[in-house]
Amino acid sequence: MDKPTPLINHNVVHKKGFALLITLSALAVIIALTGVLISYLDSARQDAMQTKAMIQANLYYNDVKETLQKLKGEKVYPTLYEMALPLSSDDGRFSLLLTCRPLANGVNINWLGYGNNSDMNMQYNVAENVFEAIVQHYNLEDATKLKEMILEEIGGQEKFVIKEQSRLRQKNGIISFKQFEAILSRYQFEADDPKVAMVPWEKFFVFNEMKTDKKGKIIQGDLIDGEYISAELISVLFDMELATVRENWIEGESLKTFVNENGGVFDRAALFAKEFLPMSYCEVTYKYAETQYQFKFVDIDGEVKNFEFYGKQ
Template sequence: MLALVGVIFSYLQKSRDSASYTSALIQADILFRDSKDVIKELLKKSEKDKEIRKTIFDTLYTVPMILQVDDNETYVSLSCHPLDSGVNINWLKAEGNATAEQRKAMAESTIDYIVERYEISDGSLLLSKISDSISRKSDLGKKKGIINLSQLEDIVRDYRFESDDVAKSAIPWDRYFSFGLDSTTIDANYISAELLSWLFDMDISLVEEEWLEGDDLKQFLSRQGGDISRYNEKIFTSESKERMRCRVMFGYAEESYAFGFKYIEGRATEFDFYGKQ
């Protein structure tokens, strides 16, 4: 009898968990649409004022927007990050005009730097695996290319298994690379300290101490002695773009949940519910 009661209790608990998950997912879908509308309205109001527009992007990228209700349990937190703040990994297969070749060279040299910096034993094999994956169609988007960080990390795990390369330290790939299939420029004022240090030949400790994401990169390079000749106007842009990845955390039924989405030029896509946090 006790065993039967235990089975019934377990079943009821799973049913409650499933109902809670479904309810939270419905709430997330509502907040997804609301978040898109909030971002769209904010950017629409600043279309004619570059300074206000820059302030809005800085706020979205550096400080989570939090709405807290009096009961301290109901809250919504919105934070975003630019999609194009790194060297696009898919530029490894760029081809066409001179600018495309420059993008490709930048991606290749960044891989070379990471191979040396993080002591990867077989850089040629790793590059080959990444390039092959870019050339294959994605199961998710049915388009060629690496579309997110987890896809790249899967490739790296496959490389390590094949090469018996034991990781000496974790590689922060997303501090160097961005992902997606339609990016042609780098959001210059939001690049990471690691990427800035490498691309412009600057001491990492100086950059980590002085660089604030959102600052004007060209002014920073001039002020701190970076190699400004490497600032390619056709690749780096100081004008913030409506291309971002956002994450929303919210309280629901005394639990915390989260979801993410991409916001590109007024459209919100790739909703991803992360579940209970």
């Protein structure tokens, strides 16, 4: 008697199930690869946009540089210190905002490294006093360690800042706030002191290169642009109540007159420039493809330089 034909061919079912499993697996791989590809293409598109924006920044930088070099800094910069300069075309395709600030409106952090230089006694003592005032006011945990780290960097031994992080490491000293921030980050980690991040360092110190002539005499970086210093620094330098200074101080006016008329004693005249100091830094914010980007540069003695692209804002 013949055996009845089975209603279900299990071999066929297993083969179909296996084929379906392979299909689903292949589909999952395809979906994953598609996601990776889309992510890569989007990243490439963003990189391309960033590159185009940087090229545009260079074009704007050259235009701004050419314009500023045609003008005398002592005439244009005091105005730029007081207000940002917006520039735009009638059709709206071109738009940028130029903002500038003094580059020497504080105590140069590098003065801390001039303790053995008799010509820099006043600068060194002032830097020491400001540093100690900060340590006491913000109750920093290990001022000795922080100062040692700062002095190591001023000495150019590059112990605390990775060489590749600075674009001008061939120059000794601390010459940018970004460089100084790396020191603060390292100190905060090693000393477990989060309070150091609460200090408004830029209200007290500036981070500029010290320049000397062939005989070793300092010719740049030893003076303060007193008309544009912060209320916080005035309070420390002249032992004045911060609230009083904040209420009455107006940048751009005579510091000597302000101190004498508000109960202070202007006893460090040699520390402040008697004329306009041609040292400024500027930020340019501009729109490209409906996105805001930014670059920065400095103008020292009429030389516009140190272009830095900061990307999307």
